[in-house]
Every structure is written in C-alpha cells, then in structure tokens.
Amino acid sequence: MSTVCFPVLSVLDLVPVRDDQSTSDAINATLSLAKLADRIGYRRYWVAEHHNMLASAGTNPPVLVAMLADATERIRVGSGAVLLPNHTPFVVAEQFALLEAAHPCRIDLGIGRSSGTDPITSDALRHGVGGIESHGVMSYPQHIDSVIAMMKTSGIEMTVAGRRQTLRATAKATTVPQVWLLGASSQSARLAGQKGMPYVFGHHLGVGSTAEALHSYRSSFEPSPQLAEPQTILPIHASVADTYDEAYRAALPWLLVMLGLRTGQPQAAVKSIEQAEKIRLPPAHKQIVDAMANQWVIGGPDDARAQIEGLAATYAVDEVMIHPVSGTYEGADPRSSPGREQTLRLLAV
Template identity: 40%
Template sequence: MKTLHDIRLSMLDLVAVREGGTVADALAIALRTAQHAERLGFQRYWLAEHHNMSGIASSATAVLVGHIAGGTQRIRVGSGGVMLPNHAPLVVAEAFGTLAELYPNRIDLGLGRAPGTDPLTMRALRRDRPETEQDFPRDVAELQRLLGESQPGAKVVAMPGAGTHVPIWLLGSSLFSAQLAAERGLPYAFASHFAPRYLLQALQMYRQNFRPSAVLDKPYAIVGVPFIGAPTDDEAQYLASSTYQRVLGILTGRRGQLPAPVEGFMDRLDPQAQAAIADFLACAVIGGPETVSAGFAQLAEVTQADEFMIVSDVFDPALRLRSLDIAAAAMREPALV
C-alpha cells in the first residue's frame, strides 16, 4: 500500500490566459511556475496541446517545452500531450529529438489521440482524412522506431531524434490508450483532471495486461488531479471558483480566458449545473492543508498511483505558487490517513 511519500508529484500546465492578461503574461507565469515547481522537488512539468482556444496559450507545445526546459535546471519537461493525429510522426520525432539533444535526460513525450480542438480547426491543421482505430497505434510504433537506434538501411531517419530514446508516455481518458500502453510496456497517464469516469477501470486494465518492455519492467501510472490549496477550506473554494467558471464554460460551449474568482459562484447555479461541474472535477482536491492531505491520501489509496500530476488554475499567479507549496507539503506526509 502506497503512502503519500511514495508518490511523485508533478504538474500539467494549460498555460491559461487570464482575463485582463495577455499571452505573453501567460507564458511568463508558466515559466515562473515551473521554476517554483522545480524548487519544490516536482518530478516533471508538462504542457498540453490545444488549438483555437482564447484562454490557452500552449498550442505550439514543443516550442513551449523548450522554453520551460531552458528556464529550469533539473525538472523533467514534456508534453501532456502532443495530440498525435495532428502531426506526422517524423515531425514530432525531430522536434523532441532536438529538445532531447538540447536538454539531455529531461524531456518527456506524452502522446494523446484526440485532436485537442474543434472540427474546423482540425481541417486547418491539415487533418484531411478521418482517423481509423489503427492510426494511433501505428503512429506510436513509428515514433518508437524513429526515436530508437537508427537501423541499417533505414530510408527515413529522424535527425535529430534517432538514438535519443525520448521516453514515450501514452495519455488517455478512456480504455483504448490503457490497453495500448499495457501491450507496448509504456508508462501511462490518465486524464482524470477532466474526464475521471473511467479512471479506475483504465488503471485496472493497464496493470492487469501490462507486458514488460525494454523501457519499463512494471506498470507506471500517472493520475491527473485538479488541485487548489489555500490556508483555509473557504479560501480554497473561493479560488476554485475560477476553475468552476472555466469548467462551466467548457460544458456549455462558452470557452474563454481564465476568470477571476467569484464569491459564492457555485451557490448561484442550478443543481444540474452543480452536478455537472462536480462530475467533471470528481478527482479534485481543493481545500486547506488538512483537507488537501486527506484528499491526496484518499486518492492514493483508491488509485495506487505512482505519480500525481496536478492541474492548478488559480487566477492570481502568486497564490498559485502558494497552492503548489501546500501540495508539496501534503505529499511529504509519512503515511495514509
């Protein structure tokens, strides 16, 4: 049985553009947050690929990975993830191969099979054909080949990329990627920060069907956790109203920039909207230090995760850093409660 001390702590950043702020502000906040996470001993800092969303500035994910890696010293930096259907595997291999040469042993390549955008933007990304069930497994295999040792006689070689062995992670919010990660012996990250419904079923499938590989001898699973910490439960709930507003916007098709917190926001909503937000954030840990410790402990007990990857959308950048402090302190607890 894992204790909190056994579980690594990492962060996923959507690089939120705040109301009243700019993209440049968002990028600067992301770098300061990554530097703070590094000082706290976080294992990795991932950036997520999304397109055509006014409130998210991480569309050029590989570029941003390089920016964050260049501004830090030790923390692993990667994609959480690159949406592989949007890209040719060779282009991804060359981009992340270049990053691996610039920042040795610090780059992760997390791969998702969703487009990360709307149908019109998909076409603008030159996705001019429908995806089949076999496309993603085939593209993952191609990336493994391109990032592995160059084979004699190979007609297409990723340069840079070949021989870098950039760690590949499979990401998912359903059972498909869990099964594929198990078959390939790859590490797996479940997107429970926004789609928690199949979390436990996916983890069970991954662990039961895992086949050891050259890169991993036993299953390794990351669980996404929406997180906001504050000195008190009341303040944490107040700060979380920014996230609640963002989630409601996603659910109603009215996406926008990250809004400032609003006192009593949830109380103003009808029960159906409250329930929808609660379902979306079913894995969330929000509260003061004691609530956070108990929440992390319960999640550890239920999931037996190897790593928590928090998503912390706090409007005030300084209070976001304080939130990370609280998360790190909670993970140092010696045992489950």
C-alpha cells in the same frame, strides 16, 4: 505501525490565459510556475495541447517544452500530450529528439489521441494544403511505434514507391525521451499495456472509469525495452489555500471555464476570482459545478494532502500530477499566477 508515503508529485499546465493577460503574460506566468516547481522538488512539468481556446495558450507543446527546459535546471519537462493525429509522426520525432539532445535525460514525450479542439479547428489542423490524411486516427497505434523507432539511433526502415530508406529523427542520438501514452478509456490503457509503455489515465477529466482503465493497463502489460513493469500517473485538478473556503473561491474561475466547455457556452478567458464570484448560475449549471468541485482536490494543505494520498493509494499509482487550477485576484501581476504558485507550495513535501 506502517506509514503511508506521500506520492511523488508532478505538474500539468494548460497555460491558462486570464482576462488581464496577453498570450505573452500567460507564457511568462507559466515559466515562473515551472521555475518554482523545479526549485521545490516536483518531478515533471508537462504542458497540454489545446487549440483555438481563449482560456489557454498551450497550442504547441514542443515550443513550450523548449522554453521550459531552458528556464529550469533539474525537473523533467514534456508534453501532456502531443495529440498525434494532429501531426505527422516524423515531425513529432524530430522535435522531441532535438529537445532530448539539447536537454539529455530531461524530456518526456506524452502522446494522446484526441484533437484537443472543436471540429472546425481540427479540420484546419489536419486538412489544409499538405494536411494530414483522415486515417491518422486509425493508424494511431502504428504511428506511436514509428515515433519511438525514429528517435532511436538505428531509426526505422521505410519503403516508398519501391525505394527503401532509413528515417532517423536526428543524426546521432545518444539518449531518447521517455514516451508516455495518455488516454481516458480502457482501450488506451490496453494499448499502453500491450506496447509496454508508461500510462497516464485522464482521471481529471471526470470520466469515472479510472479503476477499470488502470486494471486493464496492468493486466495487459507486456515488458518492453523501454519499461520492465507498469508505470502510472494520475492527473488531478487541485486548488489549495490556507482554508477550504479560500481554496474553493480560488477554484471558481476554472470551474466556470470547464462549465462553459461542458455546456457549449461562448469561449472566454479565465475570469478573476472577483468576477467569478459575481456570476449567478442557473440550478442545472450549479449542479454541474458542484459535481466537478466534489471530484477535484480543494481544501487546506492538510486536507488536500490527505485527499491526494488517498487517491494515490486507491489507484496504486506511481505519481500524482497536479493541475493547479487556483485563480487570481484582481490587481495581480499579469506575468504571474499567485494562486497556482500557492497550490504548488502548499503541496510540496
């Protein structure tokens, strides 16, 4: 009789900020969660890039990655993702080359294409004095190549105003970060395949084209010096507790955050479980919340693990990346996130 192997698990953290937390508290809760993931066997711990959000302190992945790498011992740490159109390729290459030099063979550079914010904040990120030109998105494929090349020992040859020079992200690199491409479309999947890069499809975003995108990635894959065959990660939202009812209650605060983003409501920090339960939603909003909850992994340990096994088998992915969305009851230490910690513990092999 054949047996189904439980997939390799990693962690995605948006550095959530609760009503009872300062930014400092949220960062400390993230560091505690990363230490736990390191101890109990998760493979990677990635942080996302979002800007001008009251519910997230994850504005600067390389700064957070430095903190996480210092706080942990074994686990790979990285960005999920650095949103390349917000940054110049050389700066990104310098940041992650230094992180890799300080923590050899433990750094992942996940690269994405979106802005991670609203149009006004996006303009502030890209177009202030000395800002990034508007063709940054159009030049995205070339910028990916530049980042990868500049982190290598040989660097990349550049010509400006008739002068040719080698650009290197750091003086004497001995190892380089593993570079991943993140996306939520078949276009990004094909780009990752054509470049021979490992790929993360944004399944947790609920866009509904996971199978199509992963097929596009695998069918277009061309081996590269970085990667001989396709490698994939599937991110999911997960809330796990002793029972389904407890897990659903714990998921409510983040369900409300996502509802607010989808319906254009005013921003707010993440509510406590008690606060979330008191909110009465209009039928249309309740329908959105129910649809999201049905796409998330919510349940007791056995059921949640079975759901994750099913997703990994359905999409034939190499890893599943857990975004632990479990909220917190009132009275918890602001520098901790007990619900998220419980989710990781209950899913650990």
